[in-house]
Amino acid sequence: xxxxxxxxxxxxxxxxxxxxxxxxxxxxxxxxxxxxxxxxxxxxxxxxxxxxxxxxxxxxxxxxxxxxxxxxxxxxxxxxxxxxxxxxxxxxxxxxxxxxxxxxxxxxxxxxxxxxxxxxxxxxxxxxxxxxxxxxxxxxxxxxxxxxxxxxxxxxxxxxxxxxxxxxxxxxxxxxxxxxxxxxxxxxxxxxxxxxxxxxxxxxxxxxxxxxxxxxxxxxxxxxxxxxxxxxxxxxxxxxxxxxxxxxxxxxxxxxxxxxxxxx
Amino acid sequence: xxxxxxxxxxxxxxxxxxxxxxxxxxxxxxxxxxxxxxxxxxxxxxxxxxxxxxxxxxxxxxxxxxxxxxxxxxxxxxxxxxxxxxxxxxxxxxxxxxxxxxxxxxxxxxxxxxxxxxxxxxxxxxxxxxxxxxxxxxxxxxxxxxxxxxxxxxxxxxxxxxxxxxxxxxxxxxxxxxxxxxxxxxxxxxxxxxxxxxxxxxxxxxxxxxxxxxxxxxxxxxxxxxxxxxxxxxxxxxxxxxxxxxxxxxxxxxxxxxxxxxxxxxxxxxxxxxxxxxxxxxxxxxxxxxxxxxxxxx
Numbered sequence: 001x002x003x004x005x006x007x008x009x010x011x012x013x014x015x016x017x018x019x020x021x022x023x024x025x026x027x028x029x030x031x032x033x034x035x036x037x038x039x040x041x042x043x044x045x046x047x048x049x050x051x052x053x054x055x056x057x058x059x060x061x062x063x064x065x066x067x068x069x070x071x072x073x074x075x076x077x078x079x080x081x082x083x084x085x086x087x088x089x090x091x092x093x094x095x096x097x098x099x100x101x102x103x104x105x106x107x108x109x110x111x112x113x114x115x116x117x118x119x120x121x122x123x124x125x126x127x128x129x130x131x132x133x134x135x136x137x138x139x140x141x142x143x144x145x146x147x148x149x150x151x152x153x154x155x156x157x158x159x160x161x162x163x164x165x166x167x168x169x170x171x172x173x174x175x176x177x178x179x180x181x182x183x184x185x186x187x188x189x190x191x192x193x194x195x196x197x198x199x200x201x202x203x204x205x206x207x208x209x210x211x212x213x214x215x216x217x218x219x220x221x222x223x224x225x226x227x228x229x230x231x232x233x234x235x236x237x238x239x240x241x242x243x244x245x246x247x248x249x250x251x252x253x254x255x256x257x258x259x260x261x262x263x264x
Numbered sequence: 265x266x267x268x269x270x271x272x273x274x275x276x277x278x279x280x281x282x283x284x285x286x287x288x289x290x291x292x293x294x295x296x297x298x299x300x301x302x303x304x305x306x307x308x309x310x311x312x313x314x315x316x317x318x319x320x321x322x323x324x325x326x327x328x329x330x331x332x333x334x335x336x337x338x339x340x341x342x343x344x345x346x347x348x349x350x351x352x353x354x355x356x357x358x359x360x361x362x363x364x365x366x367x368x369x370x371x372x373x374x375x376x377x378x379x380x381x382x383x384x385x386x387x388x389x390x391x392x393x394x395x396x397x398x399x400x401x402x403x404x405x406x407x408x409x410x411x412x413x414x415x416x417x418x419x420x421x422x423x424x425x426x427x428x429x430x431x432x433x434x435x436x437x438x439x440x441x442x443x444x445x446x447x448x449x450x451x452x453x454x455x456x457x458x459x460x461x462x463x464x465x466x467x468x469x470x471x472x473x474x475x476x477x478x479x480x481x482x483x484x485x486x487x488x489x490x491x492x493x494x495x496x497x498x499x500x501x502x503x504x505x506x507x508x509x510x511x512x513x514x515x516x517x518x519x520x521x522x523x524x525x526x527x528x529x530x531x532x533x534x535x536x537x538x539x540x541x542x543x544x545x546x547x548x549x550x551x552x553x554x555x556x557x558x559x560x561x562x
Contacts, residue, residue: 053437079439086434094430097423098497104420105427109439113420145497 001201002029002052002169007061009047009225021047023225025061029169034195034202034216038209043222045205049173052203054078065168080110083167083200087174089154095147099138099157102146103127106161130160134190152183156190163194170195172204176211188215209241221248268395269518275399275467277514280482281406281507282460284490285413287483288506289453290337293417294429294446299355299480300340303362304333304454306476308461310366313375313471322383326462333458334451336362341450345443367473374472375465382466398467405463409456410503417499425449457483478534485537486510489544516540 009022021044029035039045050056052063054075063071065081086092093102104118107126124142131139134156138149146154155175162170172191176184192215195202206212212219219236221229221244228251231239283305290298308329315325336358343354367373388397416422427435428445435442457479465471490509496502520528520536528536 075436076439076441079437082437084437086437091431092434092437094427094434096430097426101423101426104423105435105438105440108420108424109437111439113424113440115416115419115421117418118420118423119418 001031001066002027002203003062003064003067004028004048004052005062005064007048007051007063008059009051009056010059013059021225022051022058022061025222025226027220027227029201029203032199032201033218034192034200035204035218035220036212036216037203037205037220037222038207038212039222042224044225045222046173047225048222049171049203049205052169053082053084053171080165081168082171083109083162083165083169084171085155085158085162085173085175087177089151089158089178092158093146093154093161095145097146098143099131099146099149100124100127100142102157103130103161103164107164109165110167111165126164130164131157134160150183152179152187155179155183155187159187159190159194163198163200166198168201170200170202172202174205174207177207191215209244213239213241213244219244223248269522270515271395271399273514273518274511275395275402276464277511278399278402278406278507279460279464279467280486280510280514282409282463283457283479283483284486284506284510285406285409285503286453286456286460287480287487288503289413289449289456291484291487292429292502293426294449294453296341296344296429296446296450297352297355298337298340298450298453299352300336300358300362300450300454301457301479301483302476303359303366304336304457304476305461305464305479306366306471306473307336307362307369308333308458309465309471309475310369310375310461310473311458312462313377313465314369314371316377316380316382316466317375322381322386322466326383326459326466329462330455330459333461334455336458337450337452337454338447340454341447345446363473366476370471370473374470376470377466378469383463384466402463402467405459406507409459410507413503414500478537481534481537481541482510482513485513485541485544488541489513492544492547495548513537513540 004025004027007022007025011019011021025044025048037045037048047056051058054070054073058071062069065078070078070081094105100119104123107123127142128139136153136156138153138157146157149157176187179187188211191204194200202216204216213236218230218232220227229247283301286301287298290296311329311332312325315328316322340354340358343349343357344351349357384394384398384401388394388401417426424435424440425445425448427438427440428442432442461475464475486509487506488509489512490505490507493508493512494501494505496505517533517536521530521533
């Protein structure tokens, strides 16, 4: 479970381009919940996600994962608890390494790496088993360079990689944004399946209001570095995109004008 | 070219094979352009020669040389990882610093090893003349180092190091302490180069402050020529390729300098190297052009 309390991050403080990205953001995600986080550009979604993963350090505030304060830990120290799928399929995998080598890296996430062989018969069998589910034939291409795969295929493999080791929180960083609609739908469907199968606590940042309502159990909207909307349960089930917009206007007293957010 | 010259070229070529393995680790695996080798090669030589001339056992001296090289590489890595100095600059700084360090260690511009015992004199059985036995012994050392590296890069730590060079952001997300990986890799790389330096001075009969100049060029030439001749995916073949690259490079140089009709002399060495490496870089492109069928207009 994730506990984020009163997070503040300001970029370029004291200069003309000062950007107060997070202004006291607080969010708690209980064990096993799937939360979709939405917000317009500059709302702080990516900043928040990068703060949880450890790529950005906080100016103030506390982040705890399963009760353990991780605020001071660098990315690689938190990695045992935090699994992540990047938005850019290129950024989330090692292009020059093979599929099985990438998966081996993911399999050792959070484990002490010694001098045991990175690849052996039993790990290969595990990888084949997990990849076969995708229905893309990748289980027969374990020794192909992952750079040969398409973006959608790489995201699918990244998702499988993220589920190879248990994690306390899975961070999905607009992971379908770089894919065409059909592939995006495939990856999204795969996401819900994998999350359900492994019971993963998940935070999915998305730019699409449609996705934010359809996927997961709870929708959180960020605006100007804070949480402004938090809907779940029966209230959320009946909601449509325009309902979400009306709720936003009511709460903020202003209209939401980000086209990509509305049309996505 | 006589057998003597050929074997001499092979001996040095194999020693450069160790340099090639070191440069493979820093330049290809870690993507760290590392000029430290211009300093760590003579460092290995200086430490080994100075200790041997002082009466220390040659094997211990060689081991000390490897340790010194590892420390030099570690410092370069540290400048980059901890002090955030750009990789190329960090390595240049170390290279410059090591010039003075090497002079200090030797105490003078060169240290001859004429009557001293070396790892060669102590281990060669003496059944064949030593210009034949020495290359064989160096070959043994190279094979052992190659196999150890092949083993290492097949382990989880080794894979983590490869990921560090390939995509450090993703590696960190998978829990790899990339800083430590760089430090370890740089130490390993320069330790190998220092080993080469230590063997070089024992084979050539002395250390000199200038033996390191152009080591990075030799290493890169070996890696590039090797990859050109033997393109490979699997590490076993990659390490073999760079060793072959070093051998080919050295033999090519020896041939070029030995052939009277071309009229090349020792001072042309760098030009010959540049031409060879350029050719090796262009070779894959030429191969591709030749294999593609000619296009007809219309």
